[in-house]
Amino acid sequence: MDDLPAPLVFHQMETAVELPRPDAATEAAVRRVLGRRRPLHDRETAPVDRLDLLAEALTPELTALVVLWLGGTRRASRDTRIGYADDLLLWADWARRELGRERFGLDLHRGEVTMWLTCQQDAGAAASSVSRRLSTLSSLYRYAAGWGLPVVSPISDDDHRPKFHRGRRATSARVLDADQVAALLAAASDVRDALAVGLLYTGALRVSELCGANDTDRQDEGRRTWLVVTRKGGKSIRIPLETTVAELLDLYRASRPAWTGTGPAPLIADADGDRLDRHDVTRLLRRLARAAGIPRPETIGPHSLRATAITDQKRRGHSAEDLQELSGHADVRTVMIYIDDDGRAERVAALTDDLGRIMTAVPRHLKSPG
Template sequence: MTEHAVTARPRAELARPGMADEALYWLRDILGTVAPRDPRTRRLGPRRYRLEILAEVCDRDTFLLVTSWLGSEAVPAVKSKQAYADDLRLWAEVARELGGHERFFVGAITPGIIETWTKVQKAQGKAPRTINRRLSVLTALTEYAAWKRKEVIASPVTKHDRPKVDPRDETTATPILEVPEFQAVVDAAATPREAFVPVLIYTLAGRVSECCTAGLHNLKQAGGERQLDLRRKGDKGRVWTLPSRLCDLADVAAAGRTSGPLLLDDNDQPMDRHAVDRLLNRLGRLAGVLPDRDLTPHVLRASKLTHMHDAGTPVEEIQDYADHAAIETTLRYIRRRDSGALKAKHAAAAVAVYDHLVDRFVQREGHR
């Protein structure tokens, strides 16, 4: 890391200042690594710690503020912390290109820069949801800075900068596998360990990070049933009673192991989210599903929740199963299925109004 990153102290009054370094390296590991893309050549560079990159692009005070923010419960989910770190790196580039600032700081992005940036994003065809998400990072950081510094700091982002998001727009929606397609994915697996990955994620409608961090010690016997003690988003503990068939597959995949990660590849290496992505992409290609998209863990999660809805499961039960805090999040998975079915139903019902009136035209065309 850079000098100001290593020597940073979140609290000047700490009796053991070395603990500040421990906290910093904890956050470094949480944020993980990324391969930054060269803005000119668009080529990916070597993987680096996100925290090291932030230390380079932010001034010292802002870096301390960012580490405090990303390490706090203001951003509870690990994936959100990582996404926010990536977005801040983007804003540092914007501040340098449009504002001439060598280092990013709160206030480097002005309303004028926001106006120019949003126009460029629209001209490049970026999705409104993507633009809004990146603007939201600036707003959230500004609000945290105002709270932390006990100052009035206005966000450079206003409601007039945010493009309108159509809640029914499906152009960026996660694709769904139909049941036969999911079955084809499982059938494409060559080993028990390969099959266990999509089956586990689909069964639990699980997030990939949750499944990758689970260990065999989380599989427990209770009252004649096998249960999985899973840590979900926000470090919430959830206990799942597993179907016996899934347990059978887990036992075969474990091959006699009683400890270690729940997910291992066929080379006995622990699987992280990148390894799971690579496996699912390969299985998706072998199964011939989603020809224009990659098969991801999120696709399996969305597919399971949608299949539950198709089977008539109440939305509140689906929300609880998915562990969504807001039901609006759950509806994003299933509403488009309802929308398509309802549109087809209402369009078909319209035929009864004019069916007998167009018979003569349809029959005439049919006899030509």
């Protein structure tokens, strides 16, 4: 981001507006939160800082504005900031391919958004994904207008907002059955793949919790191994690991690629030793799904395992309160005040162990001897 202007001068509609350039501390904080990912359409290149990818895809002025935007306190959730960054990369990629714009700026008009929407629909994008990407751009336009920039959002509720029914479910992820999750495990060819499936399923983890976990977050206490994960909103909580998952983690740690970055080593890394991101995990799961012969593998993602775990335990008769504890959902937080803390860990550990019944599908050669 060395090419950022100082002060930042935004030229829009023949009007120049000066904005403060993000200071080094804000830029470093946003860079740290966004983390790294592989460039779009390039699975071979090593992961790159998302902020650097944004700097390549956006105009210098917009890059600086985005740093201020993502550094704001209203976007405190790490997942939200990463989601915004990835959505902007998708917008910029589309504008480059379809509109011939090498750098993306806040100069889209209503007809171009209609073109984008048509491309999304032709590609079979889910209505929820389309809505989220529109919301990302709309939020950025509102932020820019708040700085006094003469921009008008090209997004029209009449033309562009897809209508879809959310229902009572918190997710539209595909729900598998336990046998299909077992098939994913049986298709694993290395410890890391089996470990990722086991953690996501038996812990009902969000993919951000899996990817954000560090090696130092693993804790042993008595006969139980625990993992500290960061929930939405930044709250850290300790979850129990199912026995076979804990054993796989021990085996994986012994063979994990060396960590050469700064800060704690990631719990799970890619082949180069870099931290996995949600795209890596999605590709991993779909590769296993194809190998396992599961129909429509392209519809399976990390949230499928979380949704499947919660659905499985609901069908087996567990209470809403226990499911809230397993999943970390905040919907019944008030009810949780009345639950005895002393028995809470035991109940969640029991849920984890019950989900672990499918871990017998891990190939024998991936387990520790004896």
